[in-house]
Amino acid sequence: MLDAVAAAGGSVCMITMTTRHRAGQSLRSLWGGVSAAWRAVTSGRAVERERGTFGVLGMVRVVEVTHGESGWHCHVHALIAFDGPVSRELAQELGGSMFGRWERALVRKGFAAPLEDRGGLDVRPVDMGVGSRDAVAEYLSKISAEITGGSAKEGRRGNRTPFGILRDGLATGLADDLELWAEWEQASRGRRQIAWSQNFRKWAGARRERSDEEIVTDDLGGEDILAVEAQDWPALRPRVAELLDVAERDGPVAAAEWLTARRIGWFRCRRGVPPGKSEARHDMAECS
Template identity: 40%
Template sequence: MSHHRHPAATSEAGTCARAAEGSARAREGAKRPSGGALGNHAHNPSGAAGGAVSGVDEVAAVRDRRAERWALLDAARPVSRVKRLRECRRATLTGTGNPVLRTAPGGRSGFAGLATCGSPWVCPCCSGKIAARRASELAAVMAAVEVAGGVMDLVTFTVRHHQGHRLADVWDAVSAAWARVTSGAAWMEDKAGLLGWARVVEVTHTGRNGWHVHVHALLAWSSPVPEAASAWVAMRGWGRWDRALRRWGFDSTPVHGVDTRRVVSGDEGLAGYFGKAALELTSSWTKDSRAGRSPFALLRDATETYEAGDLGLWWEYEAASHGRKQLTWSTGRMDLRRLAGLGREESDEAVAAEDTGGDDAVELVGETWPTLSRRRWQPELLAVTDVGGVGAAVAWLDERGLPWRWARPYRREGPRPRSVQAQREAREVLSYSSSLL
């Protein structure tokens, strides 16, 4: 056999190799806490974005993050006490039938027909999808406010805590305190000129001070309110916040308990800036910060070492986060979603289970899906499909002896890749890719 490679085949081999390398990097990255959080950029919402990256690098980063989420979900199954998390993306929606490999424009593949848990708090995979949706909604709202001539402030309220506090108790106190901030006669005065608000809760943990629960609230004003005026409103809100906390046995301080920052788009494009700011806001609790370890950092540590302390913290977090909302909006006359034309909000479960579009390409029959799950090959198959398309995907399955069939109504253009010639070419590409690793 000639060892000469057609330029296209060589190019495909190189990209397949890079996809495999990306999957390996992500599997290794799943063992390490990720850096950079909202806490690190509390005064610079675009700080997490860093410098400009190329389109190729960004696509590779997306694949790495996807592989890391899958790896962390697989690692969580043996230790989680949440049944829906243990079964998330493992079984089909009906318990019968087969999952389907799906392709979409832009090289983004996925699996259809799988049951999802829909948790924005404890599921590495569902939380990513939910956070992306909420970030896009927040970005749309933020853009609509600026176009309407308004301004926005990000207000953070915190609570003093120590290692002896139970997470559920701190969280309940924080929820009650926020409800007090946005109610009563004083709030009726403070909200004059306010278009509405959106609130996100962030949770971290430190070995010294225990659970840290705080609120990030986006306040949208109908006109260019001076920063000093909005800071005064935030300080009045902190007074109600502190009084409510004291009823629950907690307290706050005016120095560390409240922070106000004006959201300014600067020279960046409106959509790009607000998209990054919104994503940083909604995904802050997935990352580590100066405030401590994020919940998913706890999960990584717990699944790496099975240390009793980390396992206990994760189980406490699973129990305390159950039934709580990640993002809440003002309603009624201050409906920011209506301002942006977003319509009715979908539940987290509905967002996680939503069909993201694309074409059903390959049905994974028989023991293929159980094998992929057991060997943790799902992200590798997705990366191969992203890079090489459906032909590379079925060749990858054939190389491992995993059965499949065409999904209906998928119709592949061109010759069927299971021909002898196509299988030989696919093996050459995969063999060459392996030699590069």
């Protein structure tokens, strides 16, 4: 998108808006407030006026969620694209207008935003030079990768991302971490964390967004070697990271021996046959 805007002679700014939060707030309610506030930012007559006044082409929005001493923290990053050069002052004016709708919507939902000049709003013009575009794209890509669990990115100021919480929970088995992960699963279900304004994705020449069904049918080139019995999964779950370390370091035979020593039922997968249709379950005598 950044490259497409640059080629068209446009400009971009990144706007970040956040909400006050405290320990004990549920992620579901906090996220609901943020979603309502963002709808207020992006709908209504004011939005149409802004498009004409500032030459807004469209926007891409990412919701970032972390957890720390003050509980869940949920904020929005948005890249706003313009059809021509826009000064820092004009970008700040647009951000202030958007923040006003954001703040009022939060109040209606029983929440509050930090003061605009005290962390509630951050407006940063994007240098459209190649190096700067790459840096901004990398930053938002890291957030997006963390959303899907594929990144080791951690939150700032000691906050943890949801998948950071999951990694800690699997490594330590701490109930608090596993409960936080369960809350994340329930609160994030069905929510769109990465969104484009209408028709902007097509304008930027981005490829069509793939469905979940298309993604899970991808053949990543791996090979299923061992599968664990469903009834034994609860015993394995707190130690799955340890098993993966053994498999990566010492291979599948060592992984099988590790499972057998802990009396966790497993079976060997035939090449090309998915788990569930593999060889019969090995009994413990055969495994040993």
